[in-house]
Amino acid sequence: MRLILMLLALAFAAAPAAAEPRVIREGLANMTGTYEYILRSEITGQDYLVQVAEPVRPVGRGQKAPVVFVLDGNYFFGMATDVARNLQIVREIGPAWIVAVGFPGEGLGPWIDGRNRDYVHVVQEDGGRRTGGGGEGFQRFLTEELRPFLASNPYMDLDHTVLYGHSASGLFTARVLSTHPEAFDGYLIGSPAVFVEPAIMDRIAAWPGGAQRPRVFLGYAGGDMEARILADMPRLTQALEAGDRYDLQVRAFPDQTHVSVEGVLFANGLKFLLPPPAP
Template identity: 25%
Template sequence: MDCSKEKNIASRFEDWTINSEFDNRSYQIFVSKPNQAPPPSGYPVIYVLDGNAFFQTFQEAVRLQSRKTEKTGVIPAIVVGIGYPTDNDFDLTNRLYDFTPSAPNNFYNKSLGVEDFQKTGGADTFLKFIEEDLMPQINKKFKVNLQQQTIFGHSLGGLFTLYTLFTHPKAFQNYIASSPSIWWNDRYILNKVPQFMKYFSGKKLEVSVFLAVGSLEKEFMINDTKELSNRLSTLENNKLKILFNEVKGENHISVVPTILSSALRFVSKY
């Protein structure tokens, strides 16, 4: 084994443990900073949910492609992975709680046939942690462009990304929702769309939304994501930019690395 190579890869990012001030839960935070000096406006920041699984994929894509921005369209950015103190790719119990809006008791059990009750409905508390605990620490440690903030979430993480867009649209300027679990709570998230569109139509916000799903996913996943894209596209406001990508030949997991380059180009602003 080439230990020097392993050490070099590890040195590309920092690894923090943060306890939330709001519910005393622990998060493992992974942070990578570009080798390039920050521009006058500061670095863009990309927040990646399920950081244990997806952080390294994102940070390597940004690191490699931003070396030749003029060719790839991807600019240097700080990547922040939000994960959990575990060796597993996914902490199923914690992500289920953090990524879901509140729902009727036992909704998860009844809809998916799960026998043991699992705690859900922590999205508001998790968003508070991101906005009021984590982001201030990132902004203090690095020179950050507060007008180029991106959040990525996949599956239930995609649901949380949409929930953040519809309830706190100023939290980020770019939203990447991969295979979002729109089905949650009888497609509850779609009820938020009319209010969001009414709010957004009267504002000067600039927001970019990237929606993606694999063509090999379940039909309802594809149809729900298409429906949301179509609804958002009816908003007569050129400040809201929507891109929908149904990726041919990809399934619920393989879709993530497949969309990475196009999603990074979409949120990169020179």
């Protein structure tokens, strides 16, 4: 046995060292068909990170594709781009642009500060800390500045748009629906924190309807770690269902949590809001 161990040790010692690969190029990774801007809003005075992903297949000359505005862009741009492109590849949705809106800066701090300011319309006081109050200005940035800025792209159909938000940005998305339902054609609302502003549900319930029925997908996690979100979902659902004023789908995902639900919720929302064209 000792002889065998000695032979094995000699064999390993004599083995040539594994060759290392030669680095041809290195740098920051990026996704094909994506680009970004940092835009300063004249309305809010704030800077915003805007990341754009092209449809997976080129849009033909003279044709346009809908635009999905994704909030919490620092966090969701990669997920939203991958999900949307995969669904386009298998033709479960039609062509679509992803336009993710976030906050520039290193680390999580600028994103957290920006969302606490801009995703809440009503000022909040929590232990002496003041947050919120930037929602109206941010809403105007999206509709009065960002949309016209994107209009120079002849392949974006800015008459057919979807607004997506989850959690705090889901609160913002629900607020826009409750006050300006005509601002977007579709609303993809994920686990919205409407407990921050319960009047949103009252306004949705009281809306008399308009010339067109907004398409709305509401999704949430059945195992949501935020009990206050779950507690409001029956009331929000009832407000949306009353009077047949919305083209609506509501989905609960019973085995998902607040975070794990994000991808599956976004995918199902896109399939409802952006069905593929008839063959």
